[in-house]
Amino acid sequence: MPVTFENTRFDPDLIEFHGIAKQMAASVGYTADLSVDGRLAQLLRLRVAQMNPCSYCLILHTKAAHDQGIAVEKVAHLASWRESTMFTPAERCALAYCEALTAYDPAAFAARHESLTSHFDEKAIAEIAAIVINMKSGDAACDAACETIYAALRKAGVDVLYDDKDERAGAKFATADLIGLPWQIIVGPKGLAEGKVELKRRATGERVSVTPAEAIERIAS
Numbered sequence: 498m499p500v501t502f503e504n505t506r507f508d509p510d511l512i513e514f515h516g517i518a519k520q521m522a523a524s525v526g527y528t529a530d531l532s533v534d535g536r537l538a539q540l541l542r543l544r545v546a547q548m549n550p551c552s553y554c555l556i557l558h559t560k561a562a563h564d565q566g567i568a569v570e571k572v573a574h575l576a577s578w579r580e581s582t583m584f585t586p587a588e589r590c591a592l593a594y595c596e597a598l599t600a601y602d603p604a605a606f607a608a609r610h611e612s613l614t615s616h617f618d619e620k621a622i623a624e625i626a627a628i629v630i631n632m633k634s635g636d637a638a639c640d641a642a643c644e645t646i647y648a649a650l651r652k653a654g655v656d657v658l659y660d661d662k663d664e665r666a667g668a669k670f671a672t673a674d675l676i677g678l679p680w681q682i683i684v685g686p687k688g689l690a691e692g693k694v695e696l697k698r699r700a701t702g703e704r705v706s707v708t709p710a711e712a713i714e715r716i717a718s
Contacts (some may be wrong), residue, residue, distance in 0.1 A: 533621045533625060536566070537587070537591060539562050540567065540571075541591060542558045543561075543562050544575055546559075547576055548596065559572060571583045587616035587617070590609070590616055591613065593609050594613055598656050622679050631661040633686050638686060642689055642709070645709075680696065680699065681695075681697040682709070682712050693706045693708060
C-alpha cells in the first residue's frame, strides 16, 4: 500500500515567494558546493527531522542519508548519538548545536557555538545554522516571507532558528547575538516592500540590504 503525506505547515506554491525559495535551495542545497562535509550536512538534516513532527522529512532525509553512503548502522544510531561510538568529535559538536537550536535551548547556545569553533571555520558554521528574525509577526507579507526563507533553508539542510516572538526589535537582536549565530536574516515590512531583507554578519557587525536570494548567496559563498 503506497504511503502518502500531507504537508500542513508550508506550501510554497500558495505564496508569492516560491521562486525565491527555489533559488535559496539551489544555493545551499544537495548539489551546492558547501564547505561542510555532505554526509555531516545530511546527518544534521535527518536529526532535525527526527526531532520535529514531520514524517515526510524523516523518510526523505533517511533515504538521502543512505543515498550519500552513510552506513545504515550510523543512521540507526543517530537518535542516540551521545551513547554511540560511531560519531566523530566534529559530528558530535555539530549535532549538539543542531539539537540546541531545534529545541530552542538558549542556555546551551553559547557553549555549543564555542565548541563548533574547534572543528569548523565561520563559513562552515554559517552553513550549519542561521537565524531568521520576523520584525512584525502577524503581518501577512512578513510571515509569508519568513516561512518561505525558513522552509527553503531547512530543505537545503541549514539548521535555522525562526524568531517570530512578539517582542521589541532590540530584544530579538540581543537574543540572536547571545546565541552566537554568525548570520542573521532580518525581515521587516519596509524592506520587504522593496523586495529586500537585511543581512547581518555577527563577526563584523556589517548589515546590508539585499534580496533574500542574495542573502543566501552571501552566506554560502
